[in-house]
Amino acid sequence: MRHFAALLDRLGYTPGRTAKLRLMTAYFRATPDPDRGWALAALTDGLPFSFPVRRTLAALMDKRLDAELLRLSRDYVGDTAETVALVWPEPAEVQAAPRLADVVAELALIDKGDLGARIEGWLDRLDATGRWALLKLLTGALRVGVSGRLAKTAVADLAHGNADQVEEIWHGLSPPYLSLFAWLEGRAEKPDISGAPVFRPLMLAHPLEDKDFEALDIEAIAAEWKWDGIRVQLAAGRGEARLYSRSGDDIGPSFPDVLGAVRFDGVLDGELLIKRGDDIAPFNDLQQRLNRKAVTGRMLAQYPAHIRLYDALMIGDEDLRGLAFTQRRRRLEEWFVANRPHAMDLSAVLTFTSKADLAAVWRTTRGIGIEGLMLKRRDSPYLPGRPKGHWWKWKRAALTVDCVLMYAQRGSGKRSSYYSDFTFGAWRETSDGSRTLVPVGKAYSGYTDAELVDLDRWIRTHTVSRFGPVRSVVAELVLEVAFDAIQRSPRHKSGVAMRFPRIHRIRWDKPAADAARLAEIEQLIDQS
Amino acid sequence: MADRPFERWLYPTDDGLYCAPGDFHIDPYRPVARAVITHGHSDHARAGHNSVLATAETIAVMQTRLGLTCAGNLQKAPLGQEIRIGDVGVALHPAGHILGSAQVKLTHRGQTAVVSGDYKRRLDPTCTPFEVIPCDLFVTEATFGLPVFRHEPDAGEIAKLLASQRAFPERTHVVGVYGLGKCQRLIALLRSAGYDRTIWLHGALTSICDLYAALGVGLGALAHASVAQQSLAGEIVMCPPAALRDRWSRRLAEPVTCFASGWMRVRGRARQRGVELPLIISDHADWPELIQTIKDTGAQEVWVTHGREEALVHQLGLMGLNGRALALVGREDEAE
Incomplete structure (x- = not known):
């Protein structure tokens, strides 16, 4: 102890x-x-x-x-x-x-x-x-800032391995994990968990950079919509079914409606969504269902869960991970037609004729309320982790807006001596024509190390007042902020909340008076 | 006034605690005619008094920090020797807080009062240990006047630091310390634990370390961290608390921020400061030491100065003693 x-x-x-x-x-x-x-x-x-x-x-x-x-x-x-x-x-x-x-x-x-x-x-x-x-x-609450994944990585380090190897057998083991330690220390064979509904590490995608797009062999690529839910793995075997988040957490207890629909053995990859009729509900609706220990009938009726299937890792006890994407996809389709599982459907594979055509499809995503595209090489096997050169996520173009830096706060860890967290605002105009800045968001990424040094220096020399780790600065520096979406939020003074804001550019050249008005930002609110 | 026998001749004023029959203040926070100074910390020793009575070491500290002419007249009082000032006998006795720190024993018409200044009871290789002075009135500090404050044994805290240095040999361990007392004590404790490598110091810490060495407190090999060109990976560096999170520490190798203070006993306080390795090492009495000391003096009346007086006054009531908070303004509970 x-x-x-x-x-x-x-x-x-x-x-x-x-x-x-x-x-x-x-x-x-x-x-x-x-x-x-x-x-x-x-x-x-x-x-x-x-x-x-x-x-x-x-x-x-x-x-x-x-x-x-x-x-x-x-x-x-x-x-x-x-x-x-x-x-x-x-x-x-x-x-x-x-x-x-x-x-x-x-x-x-x-x-x-x-x-x-x-x-x-x-x-x-x-x-x-x-x-x-x-x-x-x-x-039961340690709160020491360690995720399950990190602890598993530390255990895997005993054998200089990686967390995926531990993850692969984790749900077939139980504390105090004697067989796991014995295996990692080379005293025993890998624990046998065949047939059990354990978590298999997911295959993840890289963000698509411009150079990736240029290098893309369009003939070799399949594309799908990128759905805005949470990535899950549905595993069933030995008469049990489990639903795992992408980090391997068992989230099944919150989704009895999905697990109840399982009448098969296999491991499937998909997106967990809330679906009413043909409509996919916003992410916020899904949040109502996450992390709930007790699920009421009313919740089930109001927020019906659904899995949109992307891929099959196993069907029955056949491991498909070594097959190419197109073969796995065909097996998934055949299986789906034969089984017609409740509360599931297939994510569509998109058709396109050229790169320009694909780019045109991508440009429609914001308009139809979709997060972006997934691009997958047709010949890729299902590989654990985030292998390079196989899958890409192509998020819809960010929105940008010019805001004025209002407050800066020290970061933590390596950044504890830098002012690295920025609160920025937009101009609110009142009926008498006067203008005040209202905070519209906070960002602590997007800049380079060199830009951080410049920002830190600017903040220290333009401080108006200090409250503990926070400094308020003169309203002179314009930051071009990029974000994925903006929503109404009664909890914020400005009435809006940005999703994934980050600093896109520092506009040393732009006068603060020319930064965005709150009214302009409100027009970007997602209508969906 | 009969039930308040001490207040006729010793009482708080706007300038600090005042002894009327001797016409002097103890640790006043504004310039006064005559001051008795318990020790050199800046919230006790200020510049500008006409005359100062203190231990030789405290005077040396004051001259180093505040300048040679920080007071009109500086009188050294040898420990344990009574000096008459007006109608009062004044004697300084060791307080064990930092080098030169003293309690002030006041004798007036058959009554004895002891003003503790800051003190601790555990052994400190850099200063003379606390001496129990029996008295009728004890004026005690209460920086750590809550039962949650129980300082761990020093050796264990030093072992924690050295173990961390072994576990992270590629990183710099940078320890935030108060420049007078804590810094030198920590160095001495490291030396007692057998650590004989060079200890690196922030520029603000060197003059007092030099003074300690000149006064006979050996601290081993020290070097100026600010002139070192390398990142001091694997080394122990000491700096004032404010430098821990400032630009000064940037060039150090992935610093492990340590902070040596009694406040580190409470997680929230350590978190607030962004400390990665809290070391519970204090130059003040912890809760058990406060209570033990009060018992040891045999005082029937106890006045509680700066700190968390509420809990200690309550405790004095439970002990059947007459305890009162001496609301001295201008004291900072953060001074450690």
Whole structure:
């Protein structure tokens, strides 16, 4: 528990991805089974329990600290579990800290009535960091800025492998993952998960650059619409069906309507959407269904989920990933016609005659409310990860608008000494003809390193006032901001919210007075 | 006034705590005629007093930071020796906070009051340890006056820093420290842990380190980080807290930002500062030390100065002591 606590403590403060990986891999290398397996479970899918400890802790503290002192401490720290960890009396004599695996084993079987006494016993054997980690573990929310994918990457690093190899078998394994560690350390064969509905790493696309388009052999390319939902994998086998997000998270429990439609074995790739009749609902509707533990009948009726199929990785127990895209697609179509699964359809393959024709199709996307095009080489096998030169996403052209820099905030991690997060505004004109700037968005990407240095210098020399990490600057610098779409938003002062805004160009040359008016920006609002 | 026996001769004023029968202030925050200074931190030692009484080390610190002529007259008081000022006996006793730091013991008509200044109880290789002075009235600091503040043992925190340096040998460990006291203590603690490599310093930290060395506190090999051309990968660099997130630290190799302070005990405080490796090392008494010290002095009346006085005053009530907050304005709880 001591090493796990030290790991969580350090992870919580570490901003960099590489540093986080190093810390986790070192932990997995140095920690014995089964403790490390439970740590991996806690960092990925979570432990199979969580306890509401608030009342238990209040009762334990009652005997230990004056209520007023506890209240003042809690007010200062801002978190009950952390406060208890900090004020808990140090034991008179130092005892061996409990092992993580022992804690987990006892919690799995614990009678609710014994929880207080058990927590008390553990807290007496831990230091402040250990106590904090234990209480985080009990409540089930670690919040140390580590995704499941990152933890799996760290484990894969034990064998200098990659996360996809772990991902491939992950859902066929269970904590404390003894067979996984044995395989990664070369002590055993790869765990056999054949037939189980496990996640297969997805094939992903690169953004299409101008030079890619020029180099494209048009004869060798198939094109599809790029749908605005979330990419999913539907896996079924051994009488079970699972729905995975593109990072391998099991999101099935939120979508019983989709899983209920599964009457087959296989692994399919598609886009999860909300579909009413023939209409695809906006992304916002899909968000109503994501991350919900309990799904009501009303939700199912109001936001019916649907999968638009792109590809087939397996049909029955036949692995199709080695076949060319066109062959897989033909197999998918044949299968679809034979099975007619409910709540699914096929994503259309587009026809075009030339590059110019394809570009013309692409230009229609904004008008018909589609995110863009997917281009796939006809002869590509289904490869995990983001292989170069096979698939491209060609997003519809961004909208751009000239805004005025209003506030700048320091970044984090490597950028912590730079003002790298920019809030920009547009002019609002009032009836008396006066103009004020209203913030319309915030961006922290799109510029080069050299431009960041220039921006940072400009901000430091044009500061009007400072509030903590934020500076407000004189309204003089125009930024050309690119964004995918703009929507009405009552939560923002300007009444609009941009999707994926980034700094496209710095207009050192343009007077701020010539920047956009809010009224112009409102005209870009997506009508769909 | 009978139930407030001390306030007749010792009380807060706009200029700071004032001792009437001796006509002097203790750590005043505006220029006064006569000042007794507990230690050299800028919220205690200010320039412009007509005359100053302090330890020799505190006077040396003041002259280094504020200039040789920072006061009209600078009088050195040897530790433990009583000096008469008017109708008051004044003696300075070590406070264990930083080099030269002292408590002020005041004796007046059979009553003894001790003004602690800032203090800590654990051993610090760079200064004389705190001495318990029995008294009737104890005026204590309360920077860390909440039960959540319990500073971890120094050795463990230093081990954390050295372990991180081993784990990330290609990065610079840059430690934000208060320039007077914390910086030198951290260096001394690193030396005690066997770290004998050169420690690199931000320019603002060198003069006080030189002074410590001149006063006999050995700090080992130090070098100026600002003139080093290389990125100092794998090295330990110290700088004032403000430089951690400023342009100064940019050329260092992927710096691991560390901050040595008692505030690092609380996650929110460390996060707020964007610290990657918090080190809980403080020159102030933590909660158990505050309570132990109050008990040790045997004082029946305790005044609580800057810090979180509310919780400590409440605790004094629980202990059956007469505790009061001395609302001294102009003190900053961030000064660490």
